[in-house]
Structure formats: structure tokens, C-alpha cells
Amino acid sequence: MFTKECPRCNRTLPVSEFNGRPNPDWGKRYNHKTPIWTDTRCRDCTKAVTKLRIKVMKARREGRLKAPDRCSHCQQIGRIHGHHEDYYKPFDIIWLCVSCHSNVHHGNITLNA
Numbered sequence: 001m002f003t004k005e006c007p008r009c010n011r012t013l014p015v016s017e018f019n020g021r022p023n024p025d026w027g028k029r030y031n032h033k034t035p036i037w038t039d040t041r042c043r044d045c046t047k048a049v050t051k052l053r054i055k056v057m058k059a060r061r062e063g064r065l066k067a068p069d070r071c072s073h074c075q076q077i078g079r080i081h082g083h084h085e086d087y088y089k090p091f092d093i094i095w096l097c098v099s100c101h102s103n104v105h106h107g108n109i110t111l112n113a
């Protein structure tokens with residue numbers, strides 16, 4: 001039985017609790033632990049995130065939520081993403097440019113809360 005830890009809820013769950021598809025590289029180049037690729041987050045968390053995205057999108061469409069034109073990390077002006085540190089707080093949003101946003105998710109930068 002393969003298990004995986006969900007970084008969102010910190011539970012260790014069987015991989016069947018994650019959305020997954022066959023891992024074509026299993027046993028090959030990398031030392032992948034499981035024979036399937038899975039979403040990082042468990043199914044429950046994925047659901048929570050999807051719900052939240054819809055909420056935020058709706059709020060933005062209705063003008064209740066306005067994205068600034070500047071990244072709150074590097075102050076660059078451009079396309080701004082809403083980043084959530086906590087998906088259960090849909091309106092606690094950190095506005096980041098595309099590159100800072102991916103850096104945050106890859107652990108290259110940390111945001112001081």
C-alpha cells in the first residue's frame with residue numbers, strides 16, 4: 001500500500017485518496033516512490049481549493065474583490081495572482097506576480113506574514 005502525505009492537511013493517506021494517473025517514469029530514472037503520479041493535495045483538499053477558487057473568481061467578477069496591479073513581494077507591476085496561504089480563508093489573499101507566485105510554491109521564497 002502506497003501512502004502519501006498531503007501538505008495541506010498533513011494527513012498521511014493512501015494514494016487512492018489523491019487524484020492520480022499512472023506514473024510513466026516509475027522505476028526508471030528517478031526513484032519515484034509510487035507507481036502513480038498524484039495531485040499534491042488529497043481529494044478533500046482539492047475539493048476545498050476548487051470551491052474556494054470559484055468563490056474568489058465570483059467575487060472578482062462582481063467587483064467585490066479587486067486585485068492590485070503590483071506584486072506585494074517584489075513590487076513589480078504586471079499580471080497579479082492571488083495566493084492563499086490558507087485555503088480555508090478564501091479572502092486572505094496575498095497578491096503576487098506570476099514569478100513570485102511560482103517561487104512561493106516551489107519554496108524558493110517565503111513570505112513574511
Ligand SMILES: [Zn+2]
Pocket residue numbers: 006007008009010011041042043044045
Ligand atoms: Zn489534504
Ligand SMILES: [Zn+2]
Pocket residue numbers: 071072073074075076096097098099100101
Ligand atoms: Zn513579484
Ligand SMILES: [Zn+2]
Pocket residue numbers: 082083084101105
Ligand atoms: Zn498560490
